[in-house]
Amino acid sequence: MNSPDNKKSILVLKDISLSFKGVKAITDISFNVYEGEICSVIGPNGAGKSSMLNVINGVYIPQEGTISFDGKEFTKMKPHSAAVMGIGRTFQNIALFSGMSVLDNIMSGRNLMMKANFWEHALNIGRAEKEELEHRQAVEEIIEFLGLQSIRKTPVASLAYGLQKRVELGRALAAKPKMLLLDEPMAGMTMEEKLDMSCFIQEINRNYGTTIVLIEHDMGVVMDISDHVVVLDYGKKIGDGAPDEVMNNQDVIDAYLGVSH
Secondary structure: OOOHHHOOEEEEEEEEEEEEOOEEEEEEEEEEEEOOOEEEEEOOOOOOHHHHHHHHOOOOOOOEEEEEEOOEEEOOOOHHHHHHHOEEEEOOOOOOOOOOEHHHHHHHOOHHHOOOOHHHHHHOOOHHHHHHHHHHHHHHHHHHHOOOHHHOOOEHHHOOHHHHHHHHHHHHHHOOOOEEEEEOOOOOOOHHHHHHHHHHHHHHHHHHOOEEEEEOOOHHHHHHHOOEEEEEEOOEEEEEEOHHHHHOOHHHHHHHHOOOO
16 A cells, blocks of 8 residues: 555554464565554454554564564564553453552553652652652543543443443553554444444544554444555455455455355
């Protein structure tokens, strides 16, 4: 895909291959994600979508290929390094602190930005007091943005599934990522919840300038919110371009209709 409106690439994946005990999960995949866009990664079950997100933020290390993020090239990436560089992530299975409140869960997303040491936090002295105020203000803004004010003190374990997914989005957003990886953020949601989540994703992209890479199965959602779509099938890339272009690609049509299987 050519760069849209001459935007620069924030993420470049080149010739990525990943195997588990000799079984290929990803084979020789290359694509770019452009700064400020919403890029959807789609494909049938088992296509390698989650594996690709795990490669991007360092959960998996590919046997071949390179990753460039924000102008820096890597053959290996670690999750902590990815987070420090500005790659945020939500997961297919919700990974929140179930006994903690909405506020405290989102606050935990600010941990990487805290400079005060253990004793300063324990005694609330030095940098800790100022940091606490700054981070609390940032988190309160996210809570308001996501419409979570009425449940801010509620333990997340008692929340409905759709609200938990929204809290997880808020925690990822709290770290002020340059790029946000969303692994099936709308899976298991009602139609109303999907519409809400779609709006939040678009608002994050528009208001915060955050580049979004998401895995999504709902083609209606993909067509509505994406600037760019990458299609995987059996660990190989079979489509890469604007939504309309990809949806008219015969290889993509065959994969979704099962012709190629």
